[in-house]
Amino acid sequence: MLFPLKVISSKAPETNNGSDSEPILEPEPLPEPTPEPIKEPIPEPAPESLEATFSSIHKLILVPKCASCHNPSSIRPREDYTDFRSTLTTGKIIPGNAEGSEIYKECSSGNMPIGSAPLTATELTVLKAWINNGAQDN
């Protein structure tokens, strides 16, 4: 790429006495790049502000991210995650064993929720802790 050049020395080469014969050439300054708009970070609740309880799981995960498909009137999937009783009777949660629970496995592998962003690390931590603490109605 060629930069437009401008002579900034006052002396033209032919009027020079020969001691500093070369005119000083400097490229024209390039226009300032437009700064990128600053993107606001999406706030994520700190794990310590969340308790590993069913009400946290329900409010944070099950209702906003699962219940649109997993609800009492859905035929497929049949599992209903809209309340504690239904969620537990799916058999997809083994109290005390998150790693063995289908709900945790499906979410940590990214299979669920279908069609939307996978659960965040915080959500997975809270889900895992709630199951490992016995998957209580709390």
Ligand code: HEC
């Ligand atoms: C867009 C719809 C949709 C959403 C949202 C969704 N699921 Fe599913 N889920 C399905 C379908 C469809 C199946 C398959 C059911 C079947 O095979 O009968 C399924 C199956 C499952 C299974 C059973 C897997 C198995 O083989 O035992 C689990 C567990 C599950 N989903 C958990 C979740 C959880 C937890 C969420 C929320 C984080 C969620 N899903 C969100 C549609 C959805």
